[in-house]
Amino acid sequence: MTTPTPLRRLSRGGVGVVLAGGLIASFALPASAAVAAPAAAAQFILTNMMPVSNPPTPVERSAGVVAKRTIGYSVQGRRIVARLYGSATATRIGVMIGSMHGNELGGIPVAKRLEKLGAPSGSAMWVIRNLNPDGARKYQRQNAHKVDLNRNGTYLWQGTALSREYYPGPAPASEPETKAYISFLEAVKPDVVLIYHQHGNGVDSYRQKNAGLTQGLAARMKLAVKSFDCLGECRGTLAGWFNTSQAGAALTVELPAKVTTKRVKRWASAARWSIGYVPDVNR
Numbered sequence: 557m558t559t560p561t562p563l564r565r566l567s568r569g570g571v572g573v574v575l576a577g578g579l580i581a582s583f584a585l586p587a588s589a590a591v592a593a594p595a596a597a598a599q600f601i602l603t604n605m606m607p608v609s610n611p612p613t614p615v616e617r618s619a620g621v622v623a624k625r626t627i628g629y630s631v632q633g634r635r636i637v638a639r640l641y642g643s644a645t646a647t648r649i650g651v652m653i654g655s656m657h658g659n660e661l662g663g664i665p666v667a668k669r670l671e672k673l674g675a676p677s678g679s680a681m682w683v684i685r686n687l688n689p690d691g692a693r694k695y696q697r698q699n700a701h702k703v704d705l706n707r708n709g710t711y712l713w714q715g716t717a718l719s720r721e722y723y724p725g726p727a728p729a730s731e732p733e734t735k736a737y738i739s740f741l742e743a744v745k746p747d748v749v750l751i752y753h754q755h756g757n758g759v760d761s762y763r764q765k766n767a768g769l770t771q772g773l774a775a776r777m778k779l780a781v782k783s784f785d786c787l788g789e790c791r792g793t794l795a796g797w798f799n800t801s802q803a804g805a806a807l808t809v810e811l812p813a814k815v816t817t818k819r820v821k822r823w824a825s826a827a828r829w830s831i832g833y834v835p836d837v838n839r
């Protein structure tokens with residue numbers, strides 16, 4: 557096990573890599589962390605570092621957060637947080653991303669419900685409630701640079717878009733939110749990633765990596781299987797990048813507009829099922 561670099565010595569954009577019971581996580585720190593008041597800095601270290609150097613016991617449990625990581629910062633400096641549930645030593649890993657487009661927030665209650673339920677037995681589950689906190693604050697699709705984060709990825713990125721709504725940014729992975737998900741997912745190496753969007757009302761089969769996962773998830777969510785082809789070809793999407801460069805399977809889930817408590821429960825249950833369904837690619 558490595559000893560993490562002291563947080564206060566990292567400058568803006570600095571990246572630390574730590575080992576937590578076999579799981580690796582990257583995180584970036586803002587300059588503000590270096591000038592935080594002592595009490596705040598101590599709390600920051602406590603919150604972020606304790607699970608790393610002292611894995612909590614018991615590690616095998618179905619609920620309760622095991623670790624919390626700031627995986628990056630938004631354009632406006634808001635933390636992007638990933639919370640770990642389940643076994644810190646599990647090789648079967650799921651990542652659930654509640655929201656990527658700031659005007660599609662229906663997956664956030666699903667993410668919070670998942671946090672209540674915890675990971676399925678013997679597995680680990682990271683929950684990122686919101687990948688685009690700046691966009692959510694303004695209830696806009698894009699980040700604070702007006703970049704569509706689901707067009708800013710590195711796979712098949714192109715500089716032109718059908719409309720301003722889908723502005724892909726000046727370069728692949730130009731945005732801090734995109735960099736955050738790339739470094740996090742590369743480090744954690746999940747078997748399955750679910751990314752919630754709205755309001756397409758279906759589970760995405762476009763260039764799917766695991767048809768059984770798509771169909772099983774759709775059936776459990778009581779949603780249709782649909783091919784969301786980005787009105788032509790999907791470029792710069794998170795799922796496109798993950799599915800072509802990583803071993804696991806990423807799936808875009810387009811929730812309906814209407815989100816009810818009953819539906820959130822059903823969708824969260826389906827998400828947990830997906831972690832057990834996919835092959836354990838990190839074994």
Ligand SMILES: [Zn+2]
Nearest residue numbers: 657660753754
């Ligand atoms: Zn979306």
